[in-house]
Amino acid sequence: MSNHLTLSVEQSPVMNTYTRFPVTMVKGKGSFIWDEKEDKYLDFTSGIATCNLGHVPGYVHDKVQEQLSLLWHCSNLYHIPSQEKLAKLLIYNSFGDQVFFCNSGTEANEALIKLARKHAEMRGKDSRKIITFKHSFHGRTLAALSATGQEKLQQGFAPLVEGFQHLEFNSFEDLKVLETIEACGVLLELVQGEGGVIPANKEWVLKLAEICKQNDLLLMIDEIQTGMGRTGSLFAYQQYGIIPDIVSLAKGLGSGFPIGALIASNEVAQAFNPGSHGSTFGGNPLATSAGLATVQYIVENQIAQDAQKLGSYLVEKLEELQKDYPQIKEVRGLGLLVGVVFEGSALDVVKKLLAEKVLTLTAGEHVLRILPPLNASKDEVDLFVKTLENVLSGE
Template identity: 40%
Template sequence: MLQTLDTQEKEQDISEEAEQSLLFTANRPKMIMERGEGMYLWDTEGNAYLDFSGGWAVTSLGHSPAVVQDVLKEQSGTLIHSSPAFYNKPMLEFAKLLTDISCFDKVFFASSGAEANEGAIKLARKYGAVRLNGAYEIITLTNSFHGRTLATMSATGKSQWDHLYEPKVSGFRHVPINDLDACFAAISENTCAIMLELVQGEGGIHIVDQSYLQTLRKACDVYGILLIIDEIQTGIGRTGRMFAYEHYGVEPDIMTLGKGIGGGFPLSAMLTKKQYDLFEPGDQGGTYCGQPLAMAVGRAVVQEVIDRKLGDHAHMQGEYLLLQLRRLSGTFGLSKIRGKGLLTAFDLPAPVGAELVARCLHKGLIINSPSPFVIRLMPALTVATADIDQMLLILAEACKEIGIAAS
């Protein structure tokens, strides 16, 4: 569709405003999002967008859910911040809720997934220093993603980051997913932990095999090293269970949570077993760790996921989504349709991911392409069947318009 002169002028105004005040870090479309409700976002021009990226798996309850609005109003009228030097009531209540529903005993709260993963890395190295004669290396997976701080970028297995911000933080060894021989070959007297995502989200939805994880758990027990599961993207109902590790019959030693845990409010957590409660005062902390406002929101979001059985709903809707994508696959050459719960992906027959994302956005649908051949879908856990049907309709139209077809 040709742009009108008025539209072109508005886009130019947005570009100029952004260039004047914002540090450039991403290529963003020329629109400004103004409000959200449920599965939809609206821009300042009143255009509606069906959101199947969920703010990158963040808006677990949909956009601007009433439960978050209500708890923000209530808690902000009581206590917003007291400093991490003190306990607060929402902190204690939220910590108890998370330990009650998981296999863990202790919680450290933070504000972002990268910060939670930094905490996990620090705890693993503290464990290595105290109990493994100074071991400090952590084995992670190629194609993984653990965050954008310097340490978590070093842990991440994205090839695009290999030479970015050198020198990296040392002490990370990357091995291919589901390759036990490579992992065992990487273990040495310097190894303190193995850290992995059970579903590689940014990597394009690659899933850890059950036998692989179970064998890693046994290996960690034999060598006395820690098993860290990064559930920043998979946790809080996303994969059809409250936590992805529950699919495997394996308990990690450390787990990290983020994204959907706050339903859009900046919040993350690191959980561990009581025998790894090793930090001394001053070893770990942060200005906003356990902030009352964040704690109240997190508690409300997780309780809503529990009360509404949204993990079960995610499993059911995820199965429906995969089924419908398979029905489209013959027409458009979609392949490797995969996922757990509402964390799904498929491969395209050509490297047109960015073009398809742009065309879908033009038609009122938000999807994500983590690489040129891959489309990732991660809608709110509250997504309805009608939303999935509407997404598929727009997706099919967009595929036709850019010429995607089976060979």
């Protein structure tokens, strides 16, 4: 018999893969979330850039409710209407021609890696190597982890998947290496979220795209955290003047429902054929109904443009705060993906804000990561900034 009944009172039956705060959340609406004691918190994490329309957005809720009464899941051996509609909507609003659906960001990047290598084989290229960048984050599965440019996350999981090389982010010098290296593609985030909320330099990105074109390298953008309006445009690449070959999506795509996606050009997408990749749950009716409603609402209500304006307002307020509090070293980001660099521990600031019923994140040791819902109000931003000021002043 299993010894599952021998757990101590203190030991959770859930594996210890997260350092959890001592709060249990049970309900959310808009920019707020409530714990089991009915205490109300301002949530400026958005489920790590997932609930981009806030918690339980009405339009998405209604569409999911409709689908719940019809069909939750069926095999991808059959056509799924909401999947087809969501794919068309993503294509219409992007560079792409075809979409593959999965369940998460790391799965989207696994599909991206496989597609890039399959495309290289189709083109007769000898190299399957993919270039990524230091401090990047591309997921937790073994290939996505191997693509990630953070050794601390890779410790204990050797041997890693071969075929990845990490260059310095925003380094023009390292782009010279790219001109001579044998590879099939380049994968990058346009804002390194987990790596410290570091935006890519636009001139550097344009040079990178030029080198990719000249050297027959796929240009692949990880938009898992930056996509779905988070940076002030539906996709971050649209602000950089580039046209990628592949983009990976997840997080904000489904308003909290597990869904990921890969968008590719026809020329690249044709490398996949029946049997080369798949997903049991990917693109199921429930997830794609949530995704369809989410993207429709973002596009039709110009949520990305609103996020750009609100992001500028938030940064302006934080820079004003910086003048009075020298422990703030820098404010950076794009749209509503904002980082505040502190001289000391960002986690200490997160804990103090939590005590004041405001939720935030870290991005490394010194960076406070701020991810409001894209449709948050100025009053909610003001509340956040005022609470942060109180925390910094010791009130």
